[in-house]
Amino acid sequence: MISLRHVSTTFPAARGEDPIRAVDAVSLEIPQGSIQGIIGFSGAGKSTLLRNINLLERPTAGAVHVAGTELTALDGEALRRARHHIGMIFQGFNLVNNLTVAQNVELSLKFAEVSEKAERRRRVAEALAIVDLADRAETYPAQLSGGQKQRVAIARALATRPQVLLCDEPTSALDPATTATVLQYLADVNRDLGITVVIVTHEMEVIKALADHVAVMEDGRVVERFPAAELDREDFAPRTAIGEYLAGGGIRVDRGGRAAADVAAPEQTDRAEQTEQAAAHDSHQLSEVVG
Ligand SMILES: Nc1ncnc2c1ncn2[C@@H]1O[C@H](COP(=O)(O)OP(=O)(O)O)[C@@H](O)[C@H]1O
Numbered sequence: 001m002i003s004l005r006h007v008s009t010t011f012p013a014a015r016g017e018d019p020i021r022a023v024d025a026v027s028l029e030i031p032q033g034s035i036q037g038i039i040g041f042s043g044a045g046k047s048t049l050l051r052n053i054n055l056l057e058r059p060t061a062g063a064v065h066v067a068g069t070e071l072t073a074l075d076g077e078a079l080r081r082a083r084h085h086i087g088m089i090f091q092g093f094n095l096v097n098n099l100t101v102a103q104n105v106e107l108s109l110k111f112a113e114v115s116e117k118a119e120r121r122r123r124v125a126e127a128l129a130i131v132d133l134a135d136r137a138e139t140y141p142a143q144l145s146g147g148q149k150q151r152v153a154i155a156r157a158l159a160t161r162p163q164v165l166l167c168d169e170p171t172s173a174l175d176p177a178t179t180a181t182v183l184q185y186l187a188d189v190n191r192d193l194g195i196t197v198v199i200v201t202h203e204m205e206v207i208k209a210l211a212d213h214v215a216v217m218e219d220g221r222v223v224e225r226f227p228a229a230e231l232d233r234e235d236f237a238p239r240t241a242i243g244e245y246l247a248g249g250g251i252r253v254d255r256g257g258r259a260a261a262d263v264a265a266p267e268q269t270d271r272a273e274q275t276e277q278a279a280a281h282d283s284h285q286l287s288e289v290v291g
């Protein structure tokens with residue numbers, strides 16, 4: 001369904017510095033109807049790789065195929081049309097605050113040039129029903145919880161009836177209980193609608209809950225991949241240090257003779273700040289995504 005062949009993305013150098021190779025010759029085959037997890041620490045290149053799939057970030061080298069079409073061979077109107085088959089959601093939800101829930105969902109249909117108003121209404125209702133928010137259609141984002149906001153974002157992504165749903169840290173701003181709910185909706189969407197899901201996260205719990213296959217990223221490269229079911233095997237031994245850390249759950253520190261304690265990973269210590277940064281970053285991309 002999704003095929004990445006030797007995909008690289010290099011950002012130009014800042015003054016006096018080297019260019020940043022955010023994605024470095026990644027090849028990945030993602031079968032139709034599967035859930036692919038991509039995990040790694042902050043800065044590993046996960047978001048860039050995800051944005052390479054819908055060409056929100058055009059790779060500087062390599063080829064991207066989605067549903068039999070080589071996206072990297074397209075531009076302009078043809079690329080825009082191909083992107084309608086690919087939905088995307090973000091850590092920061094990216095809802096438009098002065099539009100109702102229904103209007104937020106309808107936005108993606110307007111960008112997709114679904115010109116008939118009655119058809120747009122039908123599809124908005126259909127998408128909101130999938131995430132069980134039909135009764136919140138006329139409310140505004142400010143009246144919703146974080147989990148509900150993310151469900152609206154899922155509805156907005158589904159309204160154009162995509163074949164692929166790209167998820168960039170979709171639960172990183174949510175508490176564990178809400179995370180479970182949102183992941184359940186993503187699992188249902190995958191199972192009931194057959195949508196191929198790619199989910200980027202730094203949380204192994206998310207991968208364990210949802211993914212069929214895992215790719216571990218470090219320094220722009222996929223350094224390890226395995227079926228997610230391996231994580232349940234007691235004798236499973238990731239090949240890389242980062243894979244081991246991610247599978248093992250927790251940094252271990254020596255507290256001067258006391259038993260080593262699990263502490264939170266660095267990325268999780270300042271969730272609010274991270275969320276804010278991600279939201280600011282995401283909002284730049286909203287018009288492109290819903291377009
Ligand atoms: N638009 C950009 N311009 C320059 N550098 C970027 C840009 N986007 C990401 N980077 C850099 O690319 C690397 C990978 O970033 P990113 O894909 O956001 O990683 P992750 O999502 O795993 O945290 C980082 O070093 C980041 O600073």
Ligand SMILES: [Mg+2]
Nearest residue numbers: 046047048168
């Ligand atoms: Mg990221």
